[in-house]
Amino acid sequence: MESSKLLSKINKNNLIISYKLLNDLLFIEIIFFLLALIGEGLLPGTVTSHVGFSKILIAVGITILAVFYIGNEAGIKLAENKINKKTAILLIFILIALLFVSLIKINLILNIFITFLAIATGYFIYKLLLGEN
Amino acid sequence: MLPDFTRQILMDQKKYGSYKKLQAFLYLLAFLSAIYFAYLILFPSAYFAYNFSTPNSLKNTVISPRDSEGNYLEHGQIDAADKLVFDAALAGNYGQAKIELAMDKASENPEDSEIRARKSFQSFFYPEGDPIKVENAVIYKINDDYYKLTDGRLQKFISQNAYSSRYDESAASIADSKILNQYPLDENMIGYADGTLLSYGISAYVVSSGKILPINNTVTFSAMGYNWKNVIPASADEISFYEKDKLFTISSPHPNGTIFTASDTKKSYLVENGKKNSIPSSEVLNSLGKTGPVDVSAKSLETIEACRLKKEILSLRTYSCEIPLEKFSGLIGKDYEFQLNSNKEIKIDKINVTFKKQISWDNFKATIRDLINKIMANYGIEQTA
Structure with a gap:
């Protein structure tokens, strides 16, 4: 009984760390997306010749979904x-x-x-x- | 100090310390990725490919894989006595070229076969032909129009500029209009000399074999070694005199009529029908087209780098090797010619060539300059030379 409580506490702590890290990852991806947009706005092809916008957006989308999923799993409810x-x-x-x-x-x-x-x-x-x- | 976007979530101090370490690692990874991405943009690689199973594909950017006689290699089949020759055209200086050959199942093993590389212009690699001879033309100037007497017929020049692209003013003898009654008038008129650069509106063209080839962009123009000072503004009538041929891109060879002058030996050549014919004297050179010659390096024909094919570690039938290109950095030209001499009966499915830029201050400055020029061209800002 004690061990399962400890395990769930460890898991919850790990989930919270993952949640916080995913938020950081989302921030990094959005900054990258913004810089890519500015680069493409200045000179089309500069960024997309190396990495397509669709790939960046898919990465952002997956991160957002992961943030929601792990937030729910960890029971995190943030004030608006x-x-x-x-x-x-x-x-x-x-x-x-x-x-x-x-x-x-x-x-x-x-x-x-x-x-x-x-x-x-x-x-x-x-x-x-x-x-x- | 890294930001914490979820500081409302409380954690014990030990776990928070672990999070901060992982966060620092994540930001370090992001920073390294940003540096790598900047490297890809600032020191870009150039890729060329050719697939023998789809010879007409637009994805084939390696120029005309052929045998030593210039014949197309059907299905990538090369005889033991023959060799494979192909080109790749690109602007800018690169440090290394990696050549990969994906062999067919039926092919012999090309391990240790030598690939040799040279750098110049495709047309300058042409075999040398006979020296050019001076043409003794009979030209009349009648009422500001120019006529050439050819086989008993008078051929009219389309304009004075067209005449001046071929001959000096002193070459024409002033004649009375009565001469027009002495000889029949040929219905075919004479245009600009082959190799002449023309402009009309925002487009530039190169004249070749009675046609004009539209130059696709300024990168091609510069890479071909042309000079903007040699471009002649043409009228609508002059442009409409010509049939427009296919687009002249960086992959195109210099057309018939191009004059090359070697900056190191001062020898000049005229490109004609797959040969470069030497021009024996400056008088002959002056009698040819008045468009300034394209500079080349004579030593580029003898400057060779080579590598030997080795099997790729994680591949069944791909062989590759890397050729350093530093030796070519001072040579004029945009074309790299590769020759494979295997002495074996081989069959190639695909050719891949990757040009890699070296990290250097000069390359960095060149890329930044190039990016600024492209941004300026994109927004229609006038560029100074």
Whole structure:
């Protein structure tokens, strides 16, 4: 009886360590994905000639699933985090820059218009799906 | 100090210490992976392949595997008395080339067979032909138009620029328009000299055998040893005079009409129908096309590196060897010619060639320069020479 308790404690500790490590891995993968996106935005083919985006996204997806699975197994329930404003602003800025750069070869006014339209559409979809009401 | 994204989860001190160690190891792995990835981008390898079972595949990037006579090797079959010759074209300096040959089941063992490599331009590897002779042309200038008298018929040049690409202004004798009644006019007009570089809009072309070959990009243009100063802007009429031939890529040999001048021996050659014909004097050179010659290194024909094939450890029928390329770094050219002399009846299924860049400050600077140029070209930013 005592030994099974000890075993489950060891297992739980290992699960928690795995959970924390998977969170670190997810962070590393997202940073890599972001850098890959910026690299590809600047010069198409720089990253994808070595590793495809699909592979990075599959790795990110598997890590997210593993985080959920191990979190459930270990009974980890985290309080909902508020969105970090600084990170959100940085990510939105990168998103806008990538969108703008992808349309660089078209007319500048049309580029700005399409970028603005995409941002507005994204914002309203966000409000519709994740808004408080 | 590494971040802890899940610091709400409490653990005992001992386990937390283990986690921190594992976390440090994970970040170290990520850092090493990032360095490896940067290495792949900054010191890229170039891959070339040829599969004898799919000779028309676009994936075949090794250039024309052939025997010593230049004949295509059916199914990769090479006689004992013959040898395999193939090329690979690429821009930039590489430190090593690994050649892998996947042999057919029916093939003899090519172990210890020698593979030799040379670097120059494909057309400069052509056998030497007869020396070029000066052509004594009779040319008339009638009312700003130029005519050449050939076999009793007058052939008109499509433009003054086309005439100037072939002859000096002094070569034409000014004549009266009455001469047009003396000789019949040939319906075939004369265009630019073979090897002339033309531009129209944002496209550049090289003239060869009455056709124009569109150059696919600036990398090809530079790798071919061409100079932007030699490009002649052509009019729409001049361009429409020619039939467009297939795309001129980095894998293409220099076409007929190209003039090579060896920077070390000062000897010049004219490429014509698979031969390089020597140009005996500067007078003959001046009488040929006015497009500046392409520089080559005469010693590149004698500068050879070699390696001997060994069986790959984890393969049944693949043999490989590595050739160091440092010896070729000072030589002009974009083509590496490989020759396999096995003295055995062999049959090859696939050829793979991998060019590896060495880690050096010069290669690093060259890659960074190349990346900046590509980014600038991608965003349409004007580049200075």
